Amino acid sequence: MCGIVGYVGPKPVLPILMAGLKRLEYRGYDSSGVALLHNHSLIVTKTPGKIAQLEKLVDGFDLESNCGIGHTRWATHGVPNQLNAHPHTDTPEEIALVHNGIIENFRTLKEFLERQGFKMKTETDTEVLVHLIRFNYNGDFTEAVRRALLQVEGTYGIAVISSKDPNKIVAARMGSPLVIGHGENENFVASDVAAMLDHTNQVVYLEDGEIATVTPEEYKITTIENEKIAPQIQEVTWTLDQIEKGGYEHFMLKEIHEQPATLRNAMRGRLNFEEAISRLNGLNLQQEQLRQIKRIVITACGTSWHAGLIGEYMIEELARIPVEVEYASEFRYRSPVMEPDTVMFVISQSGETTDTQAAMREAKKHGASVFGIVNVVGSTIARESDGGVYIHAGPEIGVASTKAFTSQLVVLSLITLMLARMRNLSFQQGQEFIEALEKIPEKAEKIFESEDQIKKIAEQYCQTNNFLYLGRGINFPVALEGALKLKEISYIHAEGYPAAEMKHGPIALIDENMPVVVIALKDPVYEKVMSNIAEVRTRNGQVIAIATEGDTEIAERANHVIYIPETHRLLSPLLSVIPLQLLAYHIALLRGCHVDQPRNLAKSVTVE
Ligand code: G6P
Secondary structure, three states: OOEEEEEEOOOOHHHHHHHHHHHHHHHOOOEEEEEEEEOOEEEEEEEEOOHHHHHHHHOOOOOOOOEEEEEEEOOOOOOOOOOOOOOEEOOOOOEEEEEEOOEOOHHHHHHHHHHOOOOOOOOOOOHHHHHHHHHHOOOOHHHHHHHHHHOOOEOEEEEEEEOOOOOOEEEEEEEOOOEEEEOOOOEEEEOOHHHOOOOOOEEEEOOOOEEEEEOOOOEEEEEOOOOEEOOOOEEOOOOOHHHOOOOOOOHHHHHHHOHHHHHHHHHOOOEEOOOOEEOOHHHOOOHHHHHOOOEEEEEEOHHHHHHHHHHHHHHHHHHOOOEEEEEHHHHOOOOOOOOOOEEEEEEEOOOOOHHHHHHHHHHHHOOOEEEEEEOOOOOHHHHHOOEEEEOOOOOOOOOOOOHHHHHHHHHHHHHHHHHHHOOOOOHHHHHHHHHHHHHHHHHHHHHHHHHHHHHHHHHHHOOOOEEEEEEOHHHHHHHHHHHHHHHHHHOOEEEEEEHHHHHHOHHHHOOOOOEEEEEEOOOOOHHHHHHHHHHHHHOOOEEEEEEEOOOOHHHHHOOEEEEEOOOOHHHOHHHHHHHHHHHHHHHHHHOOOOOOOOOOOOOOOOOO
16 A cells, blocks of 8 residues: 655665665555655656656656655545645645545545635645645644644645755654654655665654654654654664565565465464473463453454454364454444453554554453554554564565465464463373474475476466355365455456355356366365365366375366375465465466556555
């Protein structure tokens, strides 16, 4: 989704902004722009399309500028064109502003401003804010921004510059992340640390309702009510290597292949073999508190929600605690029942998804303890939850989540083990589980031996318009995730279904043109899934089976079989999803799709 970068310091600003914008491309966007301060005036360049378009426009710009802001826009109000792209400016062009989020009362503000004689140039909600700042300007730039924000309802992360006050960026946050990067005689502003990691790893995360005045030498932070805040510098541990492609054609492919390593990272230091239990200090809970949990609500969006569904199967079966999994966007507007012994787990790769944050806050309002299962250290959900477990997957750049998903599953299995061992799970059962978990990374590695075979299957089906994914039990959510991966990046319509539910509808769609991916592992429902395969084959559907290594019987029933190593049944999603990620990737590649930045999607969805 939208991205912000800003710089003030001794270096030429344009290359820093352009490099920063490229680092933000992964978030998903449809236009981009920059505003530079030069000789006490503003130079604004913006365009629809990719950063490469913007690069062409600024190519050959040879001007001295040491202060500027840049933006990648993901359209909400107004089509993605040059006019609607950020930065937005007042009239005459003295103030430039970039904005992530949505100004919900923009219509009221627009009417008010128009009555004062201001003329709107764009269809965006953002533009009103820049005029509002001008309206409030009384010689003090920060004060003008602060007063304007007091009139705004909605969400924002903003960076603003003014030709009347050069060498200064004013930044503020409400519901949309914003970070200040601290360098030597230079400072940065960005919506995501990736945009500044080339220059500094010393950062200050702004909190909601905070406003910062950033100059080369310092940054002053106050609340929007003008109370002083003492900034807390944090060190980012992600490295540049981690946010680069490392020889792979796409981030998504790199991230799929990183999984053996990221799975290890998610469990490192957390397995206690002697007691067959996991150690999760970040939860900040005493044993007694963990024993008292009577009900769990898991909330999340997208792929993280699928991880939550798998968590439900694991926790209910081993720990015998009732679990409900709720879409965050639904939970936030319900009137949830949260009793004192109910806890909430909030799953989010980015830690910034607006609906997930809102669901978390709703649960807290009802008195529940909330725990984050988050990747991005220092993100809003990580900071606002009562405790949590980082998944340590490293930066995930591909919009379609892959390695974060499997790392979320590792953390959910560690939580399951801990809760289950405190209840009825025997030492021996715990030992079987923990030993199987430890072996998952090397088993994941083996799956890549099938990649050539998966490519061939992709070639055969890449022109199909529809796909069906079936699974049962703990592999039903994997079917959902496989279908989601395919539709996200290849734009093929795909549906995930519980295998046995096929006969209540989707079976009507099956004919020789319908590929059906079936997760058919050697588990207690194997025979039943085999019957579903037969039902598909009888109607000439094409079956691509994900099966357990050594299962020769299935080779006679399905059109294609991709084998995965055998493991503990409840851990099988950690492996069965990998061939589905690869299949989606190779199909999208053959269809010429933009794998890392699929159309209309965003990495971190910071609007409702
Ligand atoms: C977007 C992304 C998905 C992700 C979902 C939830 O839709 O494209 O890949 O699963 O948001 O994001 P989160 O960061 O909260 O896990």
